[in-house]
Amino acid sequence: MEVSSGNEKYLEGAITIQPASSAVKGFTEYFLGLRPETGDGRRQKRNPWFPEYWTKMFQCQPEDFPITSPFHMNINKPCNGTESILRSEFELNTQTQYVADAVFVFAHALHQMYKVKCWPQGVTSGPCEGFLPIDGEELLLYMKNVSFKGLNGNQVAFEEDGDAPPNYKILNFRKTNSGAYGYVEVGSYNLNKLHLNADLIRFPRSSSATSPEIPTAEVADSAHNVMGKQTEYVGEKNERIESDTDIPVSICSPECPVGQVKIIQNLVCCWMCQPCQVREYLFNETTCLECPPQHKPSSDKSRCDKITIEFVSFSSIHAIITIVFATIGILLTIFIIVIYIKYSEAPAVKASARELCFILLSGVLLAYIIPFLLLLKPNLVVCAAQKFSIGIAFSLMYSALLVKTNRIARIFDSSNVKAARPMFISPSSQVVITGCLNMVEVIIVIMWFLISFPKSVVNEPSLFRLQLICENFNHFSYVLGIAYPLALLAVCTYYAIITRKIPEAFNESKYIGLTVYTTCVVWVSFFPIYFMSSDNLDIRTITLSVTCMVSASVVLACLFAPKLYMVLCKKETTLQKNNGGKLRFKTKLEAVETRNQTNCTPVAPSKSPTPIPQSCCCNCTTGQCSSDNSKLNQSAV
Known part of the structure; x- marks a missing residue:
């Protein structure tokens, strides 16, 4: 049974080689006429395998040929002499030619050896002195030198190494025209020359066949090197598009996809494919290396590309909107400062502690400048300015508000009504107290500088995304800068609550209360947004900028807008000339x-x-x- 039996669909398209051979002329008729007990029976007695073949073929025991094979000892039926091998049941193995040629090789070698040893002694038949016993190694030398024509006319000889000259048929296992599977001869290899008819080769149909074509008649006259041998192709050009002439791929392992490395197995032609890690690039077919810092692998993993470092740009839409509002706030704050200077003697200005108002306005102005500092490209100076200004701006604002509310609370303390004037309510005293409160913030900022010196760093909020930021901008340390101002705001809120019921004519505390209540709402909204946007530099920057601007705007709208209205619009004052003409x-x-x-x-x-x-x-x-x-x-x- 052939190996292909039952495996045809797996072997279809296979290219095989077979020693070139053909049926020996007349051998079929000779073999079909053989009988164990007829004809020249003596010849069959010299061939002990033929009776065994006959016994197996017909399941009977030939006469005068006892069976000695253990495989046929149970067959006792005698043959009746009518058995014969039918031609339809007989298929001659073409390799019979080589069996016969091998016998002739021994015969020619023995004959040549006999001629060399016996003929000089005058012996032309029968053994001579020195011929027997035959030395096998000596006989091998004579066998290598034989040369004769075989039964089919082919030349039988051996090369120097003792191998027979290569003479092979090239076969293609495929469906024949009848639809049955079989071998079709498509070429030969003889005398170290390859002959191949490409048009006869067929492979299983496959929609994915994209392999190159076999060279055809256009290169028939060209000599190519195949394993050091001369090669010749014959055939005609044909189209190979998803047809059975497409050449399939025959490899152990396919090439790895882009970005994957080969893990070599026991054989160099067999491997497994494994992707490089996310930060690695393909150094060679078998090695992945990690990219340097601030680099990422290219899309095909063939190199490392430098990552563009991001920072908030003035050209972004968020930055432009922030800059516009901050500029408006700065101009408005400067306008109020000018009005306060021009009408510094107005009762509304004097009664609201104008010195504290100037401190408060300076904090508001600095709060409007902070967005510009946050939008600058981070460096040592910018980071230091951010770190200092955020705490100082709100410290100036909330310390002034605290001193104002404390002053009102002490003046109208119903539980301590005295004829004596309360202490430290003069403008100079208020300024000194405010300065002392701000010195606490200055000390905190200096200590903060010493613990964590300002510097710019490259942050990686997500994979292959780099941001240039100030170091403290990436974590909770900014809370240190505003913790003290927020504590001042909390105390100020307390005073605003306890002074909410003072007489109608002394209602500045109501405006201060509205200011601090609104500011508390702003800061309560700020912290969740700020700390939840750690991976988005734009949102975090804009959030802090908007919080600073809104806090400053609340002070202007709730505290200074009513005073501007009284000074500029409502004529509640009378003018008179003093002695100096003023x-x-x-x-x-x-x-x-x-x-x-x-x-x-x-x-x-x-x-x-x-x-x-x-x-x-x-x-x-x-x-x-x-x-x-x-x-x-x-x-x-």
């Missing part, structure tokens, strides 16, 4: 007090839940008002 503002309260002095009519007590201190009322018995009225005037709005 204009002097006189509040309505002072006008009323003047009338009280003239008419000696007591000032009606306030109906507010928080009583006005008695020291602020006129003393009609003496016709003069108490000197503590200045405290009232400075607190009036």
